[in-house]
Each structure stands twice: as structure tokens, then as C-alpha cells.
Amino acid sequence: MPAAPDAIMGLVEGKDQxxxxxxxxxxxxxxxxxRGKWTVEVLTAIxxxxxxxxxxLASIHGLSDKVLAERLRTMQDDRxxxxxxxxxxxxxxxxxxxxxxxxxxxxxxxxxxxxxxMIG
Amino acid sequence: MPAAPDAIMGLVEGKDQxxxxxxxxxxxxxxxxxRGKWTVEVLTAIxxxxxxxxxxLASIHGLSDKVLAERLRTMQDDRxxxxxxxxxxxxxxxxxxxxxxxxxxxxxxxxxxxxxxMIG
Numbered sequence: 001m002p003a004a005p006d007a008i009m010g011l012v013e014g015k016d017q018x019x020x021x022x023x024x025x026x027x028x029x030x031x032x033x034x035r036g037k038w039t040v041e042v043l044t045a046i047x048x049x050x051x052x053x054x055x056x057l058a059s060i061h062g063l064s065d066k067v068l069a070e071r072l073r074t075m076q077d078d079r080x081x082x083x084x085x086x087x088x089x090x091x092x093x094x095x096x097x098x099x100x101x102x103x104x105x106x107x108x109x110x111x112x113x114x115x116x117x118m119i120g
Numbered sequence: 121m122p123a124a125p126d127a128i129m130g131l132v133e134g135k136d137q138x139x140x141x142x143x144x145x146x147x148x149x150x151x152x153x154x155r156g157k158w159t160v161e162v163l164t165a166i167x168x169x170x171x172x173x174x175x176x177l178a179s180i181h182g183l184s185d186k187v188l189a190e191r192l193r194t195m196q197d198d199r200x201x202x203x204x205x206x207x208x209x210x211x212x213x214x215x216x217x218x219x220x221x222x223x224x225x226x227x228x229x230x231x232x233x234x235x236x237x238m239i240g
Contacts, residue, residue: 012164012167012168012225020164020168022232023225023228023232024160024161024164024228025231026227026228026229026230026231026232026234026235027160027224027225027227027228027231028160028231029231029232029234029235030227030228030230030231030234031154031155031160031227033234034151035151035155040144040147040148040151041144044132044140044144047132048132048140078234078238079234079237079238096233096234096237099230099233100230103223103226103227103230104147105132105143105147106223106226107146107147107150107151107223108143108144108146108147108150109146110146110150110219110220110223111145111146111147111148111149111150112142112143112146112149113216113219114146114149114150114153114198114199114216115146115149117199117216118198118199
């Protein structure tokens, strides 16, 4: 899944310092969103079909309902999810949230390779 | 650049809870590596051709030589970079480090879109 790093190296090599700085800052913005505790877990829960509050809560071990309520509000503010009211309240990923999840999901392959490297 | 989130959603939908848990843990492993202060900046510096210690130091604002030396050691332990000795000491990304940088670099597009969304 990671693949084609050389294509990305090529992209970087052609850029000036200012543009690269802007990109590194943007990477930081993404990291800030991802650092929010439980964000990755909540995104995954919703993607997996646990879209109601109680379903999300039940699917994530160690998460309290108070913390989940706060987290869902932050994720709505960050435009990652929307709360839908019909037929009963549930949460859905926005396109922006889906794009983020796609990025995050690619991390699992690297993380597995990393664990193998560190153990091996 | 993010693109094809639906393909990724499809991948997730077919998986059982145990496999998904393993993947979420692996995402956490990747995040742990990325959370290391200056890691993203040092990867970017090396990709941009600042491969000698002094070049890396000069290219990252606010980084001391002591902290950089520690960070380079940690990144070597994490198999992200190697120290080469010839003709003069310099640092190079491993394939594992390049794969990580490719992941990280994709975050810049999302981060830029996020900033626009938050400001707009």
C-alpha cells in the first residue's frame, strides 16, 4: 500500500523552500487533528457501521460517554463528521472525514511493517 | 491526492473486528513514530537534500544540535534513516523511511484543505 515513494521524492525535489515549508505546516495541521484522543478510533467505528452514539461507545474499549460526546462535537467542528437526525440520530463521515480516514488507513500497513522490523 | 476513499471503505467493510483492531493498533504504531518531535521535519530535510548534520541543523529553525543528535539516533533505531560514512558522514532514508515519508507527504494536501475549510 505505501508504494511509489520515489514519485513523491520527485515532487519534493522540484519545490522551493517556501512551498515546502507551507507543506510541512500543512502536515502539522493534519497531525494536530489526528493527535486528538480517540479520533482515529471514532472514525474507524463509524466507517465500520457503528454510527449511533451507543454503538460507537460500545465499539471502543475504555471510552466514557462524556468523553465521546465531547469528541463527537470536536469532530463536527473539524468537519470530519455530521450528525444526522433522521430516522434516529446517527453520525456520518463527511467527504473531508473520508479523505482523512483514507490517509489514516494507509498507516496500518506501515505500522505492521514497522512492528515486524522492530521485533525481527 | 487523498482520492479513492471509497475503495478503502470497501476494504474495511469486509473485515472482522479482530483484524480491524490489529489495523487500528498498527495505525497507533505509525502515529507513535510520527509524534516524535522533529521527525517529520528531519525526514523532509533529508529528502530535500540536506543530508549532512550541519545542513539538517541549518534547515530546521529552532532545533539545537544536541536535540538533533538525539533525534537522528532515535530515527536510526526506528530504521527510518542510516548514517553513511563515505566520503563524509551523511544521512540517508531507508526504504522504510521513504515509505513513511510518502505517507506523511500525502497529509499536506489534506492539511491545506482543512485550513481552507476552517478559515472559509
